[in-house]
Amino acid sequence: MPSIISPEQLLANRNNAKLSTGPTSHKGKQTVSQNAISHGLNQATNYSDDPLYKALLTMIEAAGFDSGDIESIAMAIIDYRKVMEAYYVTYTNIPDVNNTYNDNGTLISEAIHEMAEGAGDNVSKEEIQAMIRLLQHSGKQKQKKGLLPMDIGTELKRFIRYQRKAAASISKSICKK
């Protein structure tokens, strides 16, 4: 579909975008700080560095495959392992339900009091109440979202496309004529 804005408008938009300095709010900054953190499955793999690679080359050669196919099979297996390892790490990092809701308001307010006393700070009642309100708000957000272990499928679903590609490339490279 062709652009419906004029070239002048497009240029103005681009110039205005250059003035952007990124997110300004604390929440926005926190969000973008997570941008670089990922499973790393989109990064290029250096196969020769993988200790499994050489072993696989020997195994595949011994199984009677052509020299042209040996490397592609080994690479496919390494890629598959990479996906499955990231999958396992994600699975094991999903917190247990017992750790999900432990932010009891009373306990937290007592803890804040103790900390403030220990540090010799004068914390007002209002400040503590504000803190509790904030925590209660986060509790409501959690309630909307549901118990964390329920997100297991959502967390793992993003690996489906990587698994599809990796598993298919194993069978393709082995069954190649």
Next chain:
Amino acid sequence: MTKTNMLEKLTTLRTVKLQPQHQAQFDVVFESLLNEMDTPSALSVVLIEQIAECLFWIKQHNKDKEELICYAMGEELARTMLFYQPEYSEKFAFTIRSMLERDDFEQTHPDQYAEFIDTMGKRDMTMDTLRAKALSSHMGKIANVDAVISRHIQNLRHLQKGLDAIDIKKRMLKRLDLELQQLTHQLAQQNDAIDHQS
């Protein structure tokens, strides 16, 4: 060969490394698959291990799905209470899970059981209606787990296809070896005959 011996010999070939609580479960699946093969090649073992991993995940995610339904039921019941407390979701989920797993829950945890039955009675609910309600309200999340399980089944098919191809190749190589051996033998016999005639 005993289990420990067999798996110890394969240590150098192992590609799937899991945490101890999962490793034992995985090893059982892996070993049973290995027992079905006569003399697998090293590459076949690697593929069998990946297949075992798929089976392990299918089992694991089925358990997860069942647990998810229990949590959903707990949450659904807790939502009917006047003051919603997330802790109640957990408590009910634990009760439901324990009741489904153990028959003696009523005797071992009488207070929790009584509280649960009382809450269910007040809301005019049965386990079936609660389960149906939980399933319908958490359909999306359950569908996600189903999608993940079905992906593992497809992965398994791909790997199985690869394993079959290796097996056929192995059989073909064996056949070629035998044919070559036969031809060499025939040639040797012919040479002997020629020598004898001359």
